[in-house]
Amino acid sequence: MSKFFSFLFTGLVAVVALSSFNFSSFSTIKQDSTFEIPDNINAIFKQSCFGCHNSDSKNTKAKDKMMIDKLTSLKKSKLASKLNKIVKELKEGEMPPEKFAAKHPERVPSKADKNTLIEWAKEAKSDL
Amino acid sequence: MLKKILAALAIIFILIQFIPTSLPEVRDNNPGDLLKNNEVPANIVTLLHNSCYDCHSNETVYPWYSYIAPVSFLVNRDTRKGRKHLNFSEWQSYSRDDKAEALDDLTEEVKEGEMPMKIYPIMHAKARLSDEDREALVSWAEDFADRLYE
Secondary structure: OHHHHHHHHHHHHHHHHHHOOOOHHHHHHHOOOOOOOOHHHHHHHHHHOOOOOOOOOOOHHHHHHOOHHHHHHOOHHHHHHHHHHHHHHHHOOOOOOHHHHHHOHHHOOOHHHHHHHHHHHHHHHHOO | OHHHHHHHHHHHHHHHOOOOOOOOOOOOOOOOOHHHHOOOOHHHHHHHHHHOOOOOOOOOOOOHHHHOOOHHHHHHHHHHHHHHHOOHHHHHHOOHHHHHHHHHHHHHHHHHOOOOOOOHHHHOHHHOOOHHHHHHHHHHHHHHHHHHOO
16 A cells, blocks of 8 residues: 555656646747837836736726737737727827726826827837 | 507608618729638638628628618618728728738627627528637638738
């Protein structure tokens, strides 16, 4: 019986050892995208957009449209779509929504910040 | 009393027929159409035609009742809105990113069951999408979008 347990134990140790092996190097190879969000852009996102557009958001409509924290893990075609939306919505003044802006005027991006976002998104999508 | 209400409704029905509504124009010759310029599998062509093209192309087929108010108001609005969001007849004039966005939206809306709009398949049995149809459309759209960026 003790033989059986020691066998079980070695098996368990082997499984734990294998599963803790670091596979992260493999996944970084798979993700060959060089897409990163610069700090100044992230700051504007955080200030004005992230509150609704994040993967833990309770605002499902906003969440379904875009999750800013997931942007860097999207494949090219999806990322292009999201960046395209950023440009359009900001240009047309659709975002942030009027109701939100009225409630949180301090979160509305300045004209300059909006332009910074638009120019960044345009550039980023042209690189895809 | 009931008679009066019915009479009033009948009068309203007749009167609203005189409110001018011009349904969006139908054009059959669309050189920039998605299906004319791209290789799309036959089953997808059928799905797009049956479930999407009435509102998302210039080839709208208007049933007789779509000329009668108040249905005409609905059809008018939905067709205009549909074409504005995505018009497959003008696909070739879209930028690559606009195409990607349209295909991204298509996958979301079809997956979530938001498209076709609930009211549409009631009168258009052919437009009803099975789960398999939805999967087929979504995977075609994903694939098509990916190929734009290869």
